[in-house]
Amino acid sequence: MEQRTHSVAGPARDSSPAAAMGRLSLLDGLRGIAAIGVLLYHMRNVFGVAEIFSRSYLFVDVFFVLSGFVLTLAAERKMEERGAVWFMEVRVKRLWPMIALGSVVGALGAVTLGEADPVPALLVLALAGIPILWREGSLFPLNGPQWSLFWEIVANVAHVLVLRRLSDRTLLFVAAFFGVAFEAAIWKYGSDTFGPNQQLWWLAGARVGWSYTIGIWMALRYQRGFGKQLVPWWFALALPVALIVAVPLLPWHAAVGDALVAIVLLPPLFWLVATATPAQAAVPWLDRLGALSFPLYAVHLPIMVAFLAYGSSVAIAAIATVTSLSVAALVTWAAPLAKDLRRRLVQQTAPAPLA
Secondary structure, three states: OOOOOOOOOOOOOOOOHHHHHHHHHHHHHHHHHHHHHHHHHHHHHHHOOOHHHOOHHHHHHHHHHHHHHHHHHHHHHHHHHHOHHHHHHHHHHHHHHHHHHHHHHHHHHHHHHOOOOOHHHHHHHHHOOOOOOOOOOEOOOOOOOHHHHHHHHHHHHHHHHOHHHOOHHHHHHHHHHHHHHHHHHHHHHOOOOOOOEOOOHHHHHHHHHHHHHHHHHHHHHHHOOOOOOOOOHHHHHHHHHHHHHHHHHOOOOHHHHHHHHHHHHHHHHHHHHHOOOOOHHHHHHHHHHHHHHHHHHHHHHHHHHHHHHHOOOHHHHHHHHHHHHHHHHHHHHHHHHHHHHHHHHHHHHOOOOOO
16 A cells, blocks of 8 residues: 655645644534534434434534544644554543543433333443444443444544555545445435444444545545635534534435535535634634534433433423533533643652662
8 A cells, every 4th residue: 555645735824833723623612513413313302392303413424524534633743753552652542531421321311210120230341342233222331422432442443454555646535435424324314324233233434434534535625735725714614513403404315415525525614614713813713612512522412311210301401401511511521631630640649769
């Protein structure tokens, strides 16, 4: 396989810290909005409210594009320098704490609801990242969204072992292959909802393969200076949201809308976001959205399912949503404090230097 280079080519790009921070902050904002979109989709499924968000599962495809794009920019050089083991250690350390938190919250909710499954066994499987493929139902009964984190790790392994070594042309061919398979799966089964359940779980490989790989390919274009800001940053950020919310309102079959959005429209709309620079005043808020996104994605569904024990009214749905956001915000706030405390403990227990 041809090893691609990482040298910067093409037009000059503003490489100042402010410019870099602004562009990444806008992607952080998109990540936070996508997490909220998935929360609203599950609120609709669990409580039967907010029908307008019936297609917000498409925000999961945004996550996969984001992952391929951001990891290419942030980690590919270090992959080459430090190797596959280092990269996967970093990814597991990043993903596993939230996987564990979501699994524990799901286990507590299952106990509250009196689920028939042996909760300790499900918790062990969830903490180990092992999907339940031997029976029908959710791959991860304690926390449904964990299916996408499972495929995220699969994509990370493919990235470090294979995808980073491909030439740009071959990479685009791989993305196109997965895109065709993804479109065929959507047309055959009627929607872009495969992945969470044992039935058709393997089709998520095409879903992830397309989005993650096209994210890598776009990151290489971005890295080499291609693309300039075409629309205002706020408009770029609003377009993917407006598109996904509008899909159910269009007079199309679900498969047509899902294929059009996930395969044809989301990549260029993502590119508009990636190449736009937000106003400096918006950066702190976008950064907060990005920091909130992963904890929110990891914990919201088991919290909602637990609240279902108290009813399915709009009021209960609202309380469950606020609770999910509050728990995610608490985790986001506590994470840097825990990191600082750990650093202080290490410094205090380090041996004193010899005189």
